[in-house]
Amino acid sequence: MTTILVTGGTGTLGRPLTERLRADGHEVRVLSRHTRPYAVDLREGTGLAAALAGVDTVVHCASSPRGGDEQAARHLIEAARAAGVQHLVYISIVGVDRVPLAYYRTKLAVERLVEESGIGWTVLRTTQFHDLVLQLLQNSAKLPVMLLPAGVADQPVEVAEVADRLAALAAGAPAGRVPDMGGPEVRAFPDLARAYLRASGRRRPLLNVRLAGSAYAGFRAGGHLTPERAVGKGTFEQFLAARLTPQG
Incomplete structure (x- = not known):
């Protein structure tokens, strides 16, 4: 079978992806800053x-939203070319070309580096993982009132399903930019917040806050959504039921 290296292999997506690839019989190397024998920054x-x-x-x-992705990609691509790597698969985000968020601009720049690498490439864009939405809601619930971005919806997707899709792409031939992958439902943030409160057994009033800036306008316009590619199966409620224990 194929020898596959996964960068960020201990992260939210990297961990289930690595497990899936190994279950399929591939030799997998996990690259992260702290995992030996391939501890690489x-x-x-x-x-x-x-x-x-x-x-x-x-x-x-x-x-990393903290920066350095373009530099990291350049190092990886240069080394991959020298090593004779045949296929480079990159996970990106729906809307990186439509929402003017700094992190999204960086993801788009890395996409272009991958496309121009001279290596056979595949790029998959997905919507936000359930895990990220849960983290945002948990942080908001630390306050007496949950503050939510007014007019913004999301389309969260189950990370295990993304891992399955990436594993299939990694095992195949380079495919270029493949169709986007979105979660099964486009949900307004108050709706997601109420689902979280029900699942966690918490009570919080909700307050929609209108924010300023072009990035927020891009989110309000739905630039990060792909309702025509709602191919995910796992709902946010199913994710919450598996993840949370209601508080007494």
Whole structure:
């Protein structure tokens, strides 16, 4: 089977992706800053040659909103070319070309680096994972009133389903930009918040807050959504039921 290196292999997506690839019989190398024998900081690039030796396919999941993604991608691509990697798979976000958020602009720039790498490539864009939406709601619920972005909806997707899709893409031939992958439902944030409160057994009043800026306008316009590609199956309620224990 194929030898596949997964960057960010201990993260929210990388962990189930690695498990799925190994279950399918592939040899998988997990690349992260703290996991040996392939503990590599992509922003520095040291150690990549050894990690990529004999690798057929790279799935690039490592990312940080704190910055450094473009530099990391350049190091990875340079080392992958030198190692003779045949396929580079990148996970991106729906709306990186429509919502002018700094992190999205970086993800789009990395997409372009992948496309221009000279390596066979595949790019999959997905909507936000259930995990991220839950984190946002949990943070908001720390206050006496849950503050929510007015007029914004989301389309969360189950990370295990994204892992399955990425695993299939990694096992196949380079496919370029593949169809986007969205969760099964477009949900307004108050609706998601009420689902979270029910599942957690908490009580909080909700307050919609209108925010300023072009990024917020892009979210209000639904630039991060893909209702025509609502191919995910797992709902937010199903995710919450598996993740949360109601509070007494």
